[in-house]
Amino acid sequence: MTKNKGLGQGVGVLFGDDSEEELYFECNVENITANKHQPRNHFGEQDLAELADSIKEHGILQPLVVRRNPKKGGTYELIAGERRFRASKMLGMPTVPVIVKDVADENTLLELALIENIQRTDLNPIEEAEAYHSLISKFNYTQEEASVKLGKSRSSVANILRLLNLPDFIKQDLIEGNLSEGHARSLLRLADNIAAIKEIRDQVLSKKLSVRQTEMLVRKYLHKPATQTLKKSEDRQEIPDSYCSTLTNQLTNKLHSKVTILQNGSRGKIEIEYYSLDDLERVIGLVVKE
Template identity: 60%
Template structure:
């Protein structure tokens, strides 16, 4: 049963009073190639079915954005959920807007920014997209924030999620853990045993974020209340692994950056990770502050 494709107000916003602009047309759905730079790597099947039902009922409200790669082939820049749902709905054509892209780097940048702004990415997909922008184009966190229209603190906090081990990140993607749980667990990211223990309790007991934070505080308290004499004795002898991890965790929480202590007998070095030149400047400011 054929349906008239719905275009809503998106066309007028894009083309003013000229919706027949040659960049906008109904494209054969088989001529559109999925975007290899798509930041989303998880697509909810139930959500796609619901979107397909909506498309059958009301049509596609917002056109897909594509780039022309040959006479009869287009690469998707933004709108993969709509493309997938349109195939489920049985559509033969979809409305598209053609963007002229100069080179591969320009395409990657536009694809990432379009999808970050338009798509409901999960927290890890969003963090990976920011990291690609920073790594590929050398953007600072401030520049990345300007590109995607978000606060710099949002970018910094998002990137920190990438410090979590793979199994925790998988839990966030699959929905076993919320973004709030993940942010709480960052406080003990350098203590793998504690991280695994608390993660298992979250899943088994369905703990809230507040309960997790309370649990982490109780877990950290014995380490924080060790008496000064005992700490001095440890320093005079060979520093233990567990004590180094506790110190590293304290510094990590203070600097909001991953810290590793590498020891060699009673000597060693402290390594502090930073994620961009912007982040390095932040760390220098914290470390040199009088407060």
């Protein structure tokens, strides 16, 4: 076992300048488990393949950061380096370089995992926003405190967090790369009008509009006469399928019965199934109580 003198900027940002004093060695891949607090949900196969090719050619330039597994001696849990870990396993590497940090507290582990991932450049905007939100809510940080922790401006933290106010179908577009963060920020001006967001989003995707063109489209919509906007929304717009599915699931989980929402423009009906007279009374009791 040896000690490493060049662990990379990411580790230094996380732990300060004394990281060279930590234990550094080649660890068996089978003895490492993923971080259960990993905030990244989407790992692109193409990105991992490209990273694996780079590791195959140049090796792992920055060690993974791990802690000793308190429940099983001789094994370790990741703190930082999930992508490098996955890419190494893709290559079938038997060992990877690691440094071991003395982190026993679960809250500290979660905080380090969040900060390390936010400081990377490959999070999609929604993963980044959710990581910010987790950091702020779990550790009672203000946006100002979070911005200091992350080395970012308060305005950039606030702008990213606002993306969580968008409907689920726009969030999915951001995750899949169909829309950019700039497109999404433009649509935030219509955050209280899901039908309008859906209408403009469809135009952006079908016509491959730029962020600037999207902003112009949003401004044009906002400056329509109120009666014209209302009429279009009432006469032609249905709620988006993804949002309709969310509402259906919420009702189904609440009533423990199959629920169907049938749309007809801005109107529609809700169908609730029941399976016996007792079940009907149960469902009615839940609805009346609410």
